[in-house]
Amino acid sequence: MAGQVINGKEIVASIREEIKAEVSELTAAGCQPGLVVVIVGDDPASHVYVNAKEKACEQVGVHSEVHRLPADTTQEELVQLIHSLNQDTRIHGILVQSPLPAHINEEEVVDRITPEKDVDCFHPVNVGNLMIGKKVGMKPCTPAGVIEVLKRIGTEISGKHAVVVGRSNIVGKPMAMLLLQENATVSIVHSRTPDMTAITRQADILVVAVGKANLIGSNHVKPGAIVVDVGMNRVDGKLCGDVDFEAVKEVSSAITPVPGCVGPMTITMLLQNTVNAARLKSKAH
Helix, strand or coil: CCCEECCHHHHHHHHHHHHHHHHHHHHHCCCCCEEEEEEECCCHHHHHHHHHHHHHHHHHCCEEEEEEECCCCCHHHHHHHHHHHHHCCCCCEEEECCCCCCCCCHHHHHHHCCHHHECCCCCHHHHHHHHCCCCCCCCCHHHHHHHHHHHHCCCCCCCCEEEEECCCCCCHHHHHHHHHHCCCEEEEECCCCCCHHHHHCCCCEEEECCCCCCCECHHHCCCCCEEEECCCEEECCEEECCECHHHHHCCCCEECCCCCCHHHHHHHHHHHHHHHHHHHHHHHC
């Protein structure tokens, strides 16, 4: 029997209603959450993401600004803009859209964002807080979205064996940390793992985040596992994930579709981080 296709749109709509209520409460108390996105250059996919973020902010009542900078913007100019945004009391979240042009040092740019406004959770301070399990502050958006999806469909994460495919700083590593915080037993597999299938087939929860279309087939999945596909690839003009959806759907107990689940959840968690930052700021005054 085919597994449940997780209704990402329903989960996203439900969480955004909750965020909208939080925003309304904070705004009424004189602290409207504010998010600014900085985009450098003309990467088409980046512009699509930024527009989606703008629309999401509008939907829940978050104050939104977008700084669209030309591709020849210098490192110094970008750092100067971040410095001014760090000082801006109307702004609670700053996000610099990746990828940046080759002449800009992305690491240095991220380091200049004050940790309290780093809604992507890329700053070393926030990464360190994640590592030691600190509950207050920012959570990495995509991994936090995955945890939220698992909880909303009633998954008991504690005690389960979770396998993460991929070890990126954006998804793989922080995903493993958040699963550990939920008391899962966590394995990470990657391109150098011999016999990856032997490990992925042990997973009660399988999270795939590599960026390689249809990497995971039904032979990689234990019958009854929950499969979360973080991948976003374009094949013959169509979006697809890292999981062979039709094949894996037949053996899993639940599976996320691509597109329509993890992507919108990432933006939703970005909104949540912005609201949390505004709440912490309002408590500090």
